[in-house]
Amino acid sequence: MGKQDRDFKAVGTRPLRPDGVEKVTGRAKFGADLSAPGMLVGRFLRSPHAHARIRSIDTSKAAALPGVKAVVTGDSFDITKVSSGNHDTLANVMARDKALYEGHAVAAIAAISVSIARKALKLIEVDYEVLPHVTDVDEAMAADAPLLHENMFTANLTPKPTKPSNIANFYEFGHGDIEAGFAKADVIIERSFKTAATHQGYIEPHACLANMTQDGQGELWCCTQGHFMVRNVCADLMGMEISKLRVTASEIGGGFGGKTTVFIDPVALMLSKLAGKPVKIVMSREEVFKASGPTSSTSMRIKIGATNDGRLTACEGEFNYQGGAYADSPVQFGAMSAFACYDLEHVKTVGYDVAANRPKNVAYRAPGAPMAAFAVESVMAEMADRLGLDQLEFRLKNAATEGTRSSYGPTYNSVGLTETIKAAQSHDHYSAPLGANQGRGIASGFWFNFGGQTAVSLNVQEDGTVNVTVGTPDIGGSRASMGLMVAEELGIEYDNIRCIIADTSSLGYNDVTDGSRTTFSSGLALINAAKDAKAKMCARAARIWDIPAEAVEWKDGCVQPAGANAGEFEPMSFAEIAANADNTGGPIAGHHEINASGAGVSFGTHMVDVEVDPDTGYVKILRYTVVQDAGKAVHPAYVEGQYQGGAVQGIGWALNEEYIYGEDGRLQNAGFLDYRMPVASDLPMIDTVIVEVPNPGHPYGVRGVGETSIVPPMAAIANAVSQAAGVRMTELPMSPPRVLKAMDDAKGG
């Protein structure tokens, strides 16, 4: 499986997690765990309507209630001073002239107790003019659909539209001549698909504690995937200088992309500024569902042509993604990634990014790719069956390899799709027998991965231990991975390294922990910071020995003379040099700032067995295997955790999770009782296979692993269910009523 020649000592081992004890004993501090003297509680008033013009808001009675210390509405923020890129974010944080979805914040108050806050919210009078609404993507695209934004003209469409619509953006990708490609096909399959919106479902609701002082300085504690992003956006919305706002990231109870923007933080800061006291806001689960998060619901059409011997001749896809109130769907990534697994001469995809009266879309793990993969890999499975080919052989025959021009443009360098398919073929899962009413599904998936701005620092302490400081919140165990990479580079023990996530005043700007970038980018920067520290330590040792700096070298955690000519000296250990830091020039540190590039793309192949109850449509997941290329697994247990987590979220998305809207445009299931995520007893142990095809863009070959694992599951499960049920499932979720109906319809009953 393309292993590297290099021998690693620390990287690739599985030490205990550094945050484990704190977390299992309940002492880790999450977003809601911080308190401050004199703290107030902040609460939101939210729109009960899916779409309404706000004629007026009267907050005078609420403000007059004893115990209420501040009231905020959209007018509290000066939009003229906010950069245009943040206008939608501001309007989402606090509605301005229109409420665009049920749950859209229209006002907030800070009070001395929860009960006073609740009372005060009831005293706020909002005069709404209720407008017609639309929540379905196909309906929102219709010419006569209620319009969310009078100034929304589809961008990138030629000729330029003359009338506004709910379609914010148009995208087209591909190469070749698809008509010619279809002409060469012996078999063509075309199908339409729909998927429901899902929420990232992180266990920790958004929470923050804001403290603005009278001199215009601010502090914010919050759970986020990117506190530098929070700082910059909040400073912009508040009209503050960036350096005056210090943001600290708490421990985080999951994000999955959903904590890559702000919802409550600017409001907490504004309430604190007006009240002159610290303000804490903790969202309820209902608020989390109604006003944060979800990813797109979609409507898609896929057409694939192939020759009888199983070579793809042309692939075409149309992707319509509902992007919430401000059309923030990741449809471009859906359209780019849809056919990225395959080596294609003729391929074309188009994408429409559509606004609807639903919460503003936020990224969700490999944003946009899982839905597209569901549609494409469903047709791929049907094609393999139609051609009488083995599912994996068919994919292998068409798999993208080094030198393949991708469906979205660039030519791939080293990629590991073929290796994942071959590993799946040789896995005993693939040949295990199936029973009655059971089916096996296969799907492959792709994700880009990303690098980005990163700043780190590494401080060598006098006892030879090391503190590592990064600016990327640890969502999936990155602190352990950082420690391992530093241990590898410095040649010291992992246990002697402690990694923390620094606040925004302590490091240069760091992009958000997203795009599977953290272990890749912060790791890359830390390897360089360690090299920086090593160079300094070599120079110190050379001076102690009184020989030129070039005459020493670093080996196994020690400095030693580079050759016989340099002189006879015993190797000087890391700890010895550290102990003499004071006398040799003061503290020893390494730093690195980078805009990381070279994140390698990543592929995975999933296999799943299901059993369908023929009388109820209930789907049981019997066995699940994830095979994915990690480049190099720094901490394999965490890599496996990412693979398993992606599969589990995909199982939820495939089977039961969905945003359900009533005729009134209100969300019907804003809680975990009726938004049905899988529970532990729904799942088998998820098997994992780590494939390692080194990424040429990273010194250790690391690729991001956090997102690809959520791309194939829905397709794999749909393929398995379709086989077991004897009918092709084209809509998610495959909830029991839908599966039962499909089976009954297929029977003609």
Place this chain on the structure above:
Amino acid sequence: MVKVMLWGSLAALAEGKPELEIEAKNIKQLLQRLAEDHPGLKPVLEKGVSVSIDGMMYNDAWFEEISSENEICILPRIEGG
């Protein structure tokens, strides 16, 4: 001269040409000249794009050097979750 590939709908904004030839030594010059020569592209470039050089993705990297040897693609700005 470097050759730049544009994604489909972006090409439509550049008079329908999926591939352009531009005189540029690095990404900064590339983006500047693209906007000058093809004003239709300007709003998209200003909103932010990613540039792929030989399959490697770059965001905000003015000084990354490019030559006629490289395969260069302009892509929607890559984000993640």
Place this chain on the structure above:
Amino acid sequence: MRFEAPTSLNAAIELLENEAGVVRILAGGTDVLVQLRSGQVEPDLIVDIKRIEAMQTITEEDGGFRIGAAVCGAELGGHAGVCKLWPGVVEAVELIGSTQVQGRATMVGNLCNASPAADSVPAMVAAGATARVTGPEGSRDIPVEKIATGPGQTSLGRAELVESVYLPARGVHSSDAYLRFIPRTEMDIAVVGAGISIEMDGNGICTHARVALGAVGPRVMLVEDAATALIGTSIDEAALEALAQAASSAATPIDDKRGTVDFRIKVAGVLARRAAIIAVQRSRVD
């Protein structure tokens, strides 16, 4: 809001009688606390009945069992006598929530919460259980199916509470079973529930049956046609088919976020049939 935890039944009734505002009785609190936190109810008085000793016991009575209103699911599940006599009722109670919830939740709370989807209620109805309702005017025993009048509504009068539930004695070749459909494996609300109790004679012919359905109407329903389909038969394939048909025809569900009308109608029959098969098996083992 006032919180009271009386130690006698009379004291509890007095408290209820003297409060003019909104009152909530608190047993395990697994419904009440959720409703309080979500702001669904804002009571003036909460009366906790868990300190009333007489309500915490399970006692044998005329070959059956009287179960106090404050007995939690875990205690019921640990009572060998009840488990042997009414395994279907116990399995229904044990489906409620999780281990944590089982340590609090009561069967009577499940009944008085009056949800059409309450898991223990179809099983209790099938069992022919009676509720002892006590108030300022004294006590009366009524069939459990007469407690709920609609979603969240009960027939209990002002200052009345349910003191206990009585599960009657039954013959030798008899048993019961409860099944629910949920899209997951636990921590969910029944989309359909079916409770069945049967009694067979020495020749393997069904002499008595009760069939109850949950979540397919505004309240748990006793389906007499379904019972008729079984009585006088050996509960063979034809009887099971007739049972399923009768259960499906009796169902009057709604379309909602938890399931469609068609789905619930069909699954009501499927579950009734499957529960009957289990009950028959159990009746043979005894």
